[in-house]
Amino acid sequence: MGITIKDEAGIQGMRTAGRLAAEVLDYLTPQIKPGITTREIDQLAAECMAKQGTTSATLGYQPAGYPPYPASLCTSVNNVVCHGIPNDKPLKKGDIVNVDVTVIKDGWYGDTSRMFVVGEASIAAKRLVGITYDAMWHGIVEVRPGVRLGDIGWAIQKFAESNGFSVVREFCGHGIGRNFHEEPQVLHYGKPGTLEELRPGMVFTIEPMINAGRRDVKEFGNDGWTIVTKDHSLSAQWEHTVLVTETGYEVLTLSEGSPPPPAFVKG
Template structure:
């Protein structure tokens, strides 16, 4: 690519003023195939317009979660939570990304106690005192996706359940802190797994985080277990989710054979999850949705 050509990232800037130095640095890094190290494809590197688009989508997504946080309580059915999020997103110009995604019937996921993820909202599912609940919301605005989930503790939650929720949040935060420009995806999973195991919990391995931005799910897959210095190189302009699913019991999960969406812990133990959308910058990270 010539210096005066428009940059491949779509910024409409000259290559020399945009990603030339980035490419030179990226190409200078020697990767180790036996560790599965690889360079990220160009199509997941976001330009300034992309990042601003995801950031604006994140503002709506955060607002929907804030609204739910102000309303959620014992006695509320999960369809009411779904409608709160759906209406907020639509009223603010967005689109609920989950609705009709690969046939998913609702606008958000609401996962209670031993439901690991993808719990389908229903009038028949009512929150009870002592429940722990994950609400997962993804918004599309002008073609850009933002994805986040939060845990909510309903009423008088047991000490064991509270600790699981708190440690899971710590796992997410530690995972985000491990993200460094020019580090590796495996760095995230290594620290999450260590922190979870230190507290006697297991990490769900069948599911994980993902790149996000112009699509709901992009490269890379973000495992929340593994070894440092393995996997895809993390570079400025990548946007991904860190969303560890931590179980009180064993890591194994099962899919509901009827709805083919809801995922439970196999042993019936409690599970918790927190999620943020994270931009990798030249100096560290920026949270775009939480």
């Protein structure tokens, strides 16, 4: 399947789905504190989606070669890079956790994730979370017609590595619309001026995974999903879904509770 260009109706559908996904994270934010389990977070998200009239895109999701994903969202704690499955282990003070939500509304998919610092974390953990957030935005502000995907990847890589962190290569952003994963793949590293040229109406996620240590990752256990850092270092990720407009970009996964853009983002 090639890259899909969304028309005005499709863009409006994506705006609605993106906002609703972000509102699930707003709903969860005050609940994420020491003592809560990631399974409880998952249950709260399922309740929120039911009230919204959305459904989870992850529950039962089964790409080729994977077992069905068993939860309504992903919770990746500390050295878990992505696809962490909610469980009954309570979060403790100092943990960092990524909560990744994808909802479906009227056939359109909204996909976003945020990092949460549980209680008071170390300076190093908070710095990783902050730099990863800024790295995502360094990619977002590159988005406009005529730019190439390699420009986005290079902006993220250059910023993360200049701050002493590493960029995971095995997982990337992706086109999204009436399917969870569409073309193009959006790498978070790369060379300027390479890969696909951006055109108005393209919609894709930017979701860098940044490690405090080396970039190498591995599968954890035998659940078929959980990915961790090979060196046990902390990992962080943020994700927004972005529309290429005629003049630049529009972030589709913003809500009242979304963290504000960094100071370097204009407008």
